[in-house]
Amino acid sequence: xxxxxxxxxxxxxxxxxxxxxxxxxxxxxxxxxxxxxxxxxxxxxxxxxxxxxxxxxxxxxxxxxxxxxxxxxxxxxxxxxxxxxxxxxxxxxxxxxxxxxxxxxxx
Numbered sequence: 001x002x003x004x005x006x007x008x009x010x011x012x013x014x015x016x017x018x019x020x021x022x023x024x025x026x027x028x029x030x031x032x033x034x035x036x037x038x039x040x041x042x043x044x045x046x047x048x049x050x051x052x053x054x055x056x057x058x059x060x061x062x063x064x065x066x067x068x069x070x071x072x073x074x075x076x077x078x079x080x081x082x083x084x085x086x087x088x089x090x091x092x093x094x095x096x097x098x099x100x101x102x103x104x105x106x107x
Contacts, residue, residue, distance in 0.1 A: 011036050017043040020060075021051045033059075041065050 002011055013036055020040045023029045033056060040048060042065040052060055098104075 012039055013037075014039045014041075016041045017046040017048050020048065021046060037061070039063060 013032075015038065017040055020038060023033050026032065037059045039061045041063050042048065044065065048060075048062055
């Protein structure tokens with residue numbers, strides 16, 4: 001697993017609420033949700049607290065989605081694939097710079 005590659009490092013998954021509420025449908029999703037910590041970006045149409053049980057609340061940090069309503073990794077990847085560009089209108093400059101520097105999405 002990932003712990004073998006990154007020993008002695010606290011591992012977090014970062015995702016939007018739309019992905020988080022479906023995590024139990026992933027392969028080994030039940031294990032993942034209990035094993036790791038999550039940083040989840042709110043989506044205005046999803047009540048995250050409806051999906052978080054008491055035993056998981058300490059593993060999840062919910063980030064308010066203020067000012068980045070259009071921000072979406074799916075939209076970012078789609079624009080990159082279709083238009084071959086990094087769109088700074090939907091992703092803040094610092095995040096885009098990090099993506100480029102670390103080659104997270106390739107053109």
